[in-house]
Amino acid sequence: MTGKSPPSCPMDAILRLLMGPWTTYILWILNDRGPQRFGVLKRAVPGISTRVLTERLRMLQAAGVIWREQSSTIPPAVTYGLTERGKELREVLDALDEIAQRWQREGAFSDPRLATA
């Protein structure tokens, strides 16, 4: 993230975790399609760079939201999937998503200040 928030609020930590672009999208995919390999994720998330995808996965893993399984073959195969904590998080995110979709229908994000790009 760019700035920082009052350290006292744990929610800020969890939001920092989710905040980066695509983070929720990654969780969405892992929740929707089950465990996936790095390359598949990269292709599934349109426009993400290797560096950022790696970073996001590391953060999610550090928070115990996803697991990482690495086979030491050549070429390597690394698979990521949701942990229990990740699934728990998805539930809340789904609720948030439901609200977001409704608000969108109601035009809540039509203001240019909230532009997608």
Added chain:
Amino acid sequence: MTGKSPPSCPMDAILRLLMGPWTTYILWILNDRGPQRFGVLKRAVPGISTRVLTERLRMLQAAGVIWREQSSTIPPAVTYGLTERGKELREVLDALDEIAQRWQREGAFSDPRLATA
């Protein structure tokens, strides 16, 4: 936010809305203490600059999450408060906050990568 996410996902819009530092903190205060004036908010959110606070309030207002009431007196008095939509949002944020606190007790954010500062 800095980057951009898949435009198709409304949740990204709502996360962009919440994401900026202090945004959830502002909502928290408005939810907790009721409508507040600009200056009070500024003092309540430690370290925020005038410019950023203004921008956040504008975004939240644009999304219909908070209302703004201005009295054209001198000196002016501007008050902000949660709308129904804002209260609805707080419910989900409270659920997220509950998870965040539990995770914190479980050490989910102890990794330096998720550092608060």
Added chain:
DNA sequence: CGGGATCCCAGTTGATACTG
């Protein structure tokens, strides 16, 4: 294939000064 190291740019923030 998965990802670490670099370089560079754009956007965002912080600080400061000014105004109705």
Added chain:
DNA sequence: CAGTATCAACTGGGATCCCG
């Protein structure tokens, strides 16, 4: 009091190259 304007500084992201 409640902002707006401006500028400098920082950070995060994209692109690229390389390695095990």
